[in-house]
Structure formats: C-alpha cells, structure tokens
Amino acid sequence: MKMVSAALALMLAGTWPTLAQEVAKAPPPGAFKAVSSLVKLPDFLPGMGQLFVDPATLPAGPFLAYDHDGKLVSTIYMLPIKDLNPNKRFDDLASPGGNVDHVSVYYNAGHPGVEEPHVHVVLWHVAKADEARVAK
Template sequence: MKLVSAALSLVLSSALPALAHDIPVDVAKSPPAGAFKAVSSLVKLPDFLPGMGQLFVDPASLPAGPFLAYDHDGNLVSTIYMLPIKDLNPDKSFDDLAAPGGNVDHVSVYYNAGHPGVEEPHAHVVLWHVAKADEARVAK
C-alpha cells in the first residue's frame, strides 16, 4: 500500500500545478468539446452513475482517462483518473496527465475492483472541482 500511496502522490504532485486555473469553457458544460464521448455510449453503463455523475472520456486515453464527470444539470463536478493497480509499481509512471477540469477543491482516492470499460482492479483518483458539500450533486 505504501507503493500505491507513493505512486498516487507522484501523479497528483505532477498534475495539480496545471490545475491552477478556472474550468475551461470547452469542458465546463456537458457534453464537452473535442474527442470526449459519453462513457454510456462506449460500454454498457447507465448515463448517470450515482456518486460519479455522467461520465465522458476520450477513448484514446483509456484506461486511465481523464474522465469528466457532470451533475444532472450538465455542470462539471470532477475529473477522474482510473489507474490500473497492476501499473502502480516502480516500472510504470503516469506522467503528463491532462487536467482539463480546472481548479481542484479537494481530491478523493479509492479502490475499485473493476467495471465495464475498466474491468481490471484500479484506483479512482477524483479531482473534485466543487466543494465537499457539493459532491451531493452526483450522489443520486
């Protein structure tokens, strides 16, 4: 677990300095511009996932992402990375991760055993663009 913590610290320390700006207009509202596609159009998942929101990803960035997460009103609430557990080791790094979501209020990291689209066990690294109390916007 110390290795996972160290790897996530490295990921976050390299990504957070790039986040010191407002949310760019092209991703602030759903659907985002560019190559982003609704995850529900790529794999068998609902359009809205309680606790995460409506997810969009550039398929070329899989499995790590970034995934952009939107609330029911189409407002960006978080940027999520899904980092395979098997890749959190000294031989692999996640450098130059894009941070399209802008300012980060806080970060959550948790384990996921796998789901459609990212079947293998992975860590969710959630860069929240809203205050902790506003996470409820994607709770249901």
C-alpha cells in the same frame, strides 16, 4: 532558450482557463464521448455523475464527470492496480476542468470499460459539500 521556455509556459498557462471553460458544461468538445455510449453502463452513475472520456486515453482517462444539470464536478483517472509499481509512471495528468478543490482516491474492483482492478483518483472541481450533486 530561457525566454522561449518562459513564453511557452505563459502561453500554456493561458490555455487552462479556456480549456476549463470549454469543458465546464456537458457534453465536452472534441474527442470526448459519453461513457454510456461506449460500454454497458448507465448514463448517470450515482457518486460519479455522467462520464465522458476520449476513448484514446483509456483505461486511465481523464474522465470528465457532470451533475444532473450538465455542470462539471470532477475529473477522474482510473489507474490499473497492476500499473502501480516502480516500473510505471503516470506523469502530467491534466486537470482539464481547472481548479481542484480536493482529491479523493479509492479502490474499484473493475466495471465495464475498465474491467481490471484499479484506483479512482478524483479531482473535485467543487467543494466537498457540493459532491452531493452526483450522489443520486
């Protein structure tokens, strides 16, 4: 059993770099859709970028955020405040963009697509100085 677990872990570890390469440039593959095509939001949100999400994962995501050149800058989770309690867990939140440089967490009162109050958990794939790529 240990050998099977070790083999599975090695196999899965090998898929992360591939997945990160697949989502490194917009648009991401698979079921991901531009958020602006799903709800009434601009195509590019200052401070966040151009967002893509698999609609089946709403409201939490992950949302993949790209700069004006279509390069991935962050993975964002939008966790409803009402679900941040002892009875709810958010386990195994993936980082499809690969390595995380730093993390930001902040409150949002709600917006189209995720109307209820929630927190944004932003996994930045770029250095803090490079966050400016989505500032405007």
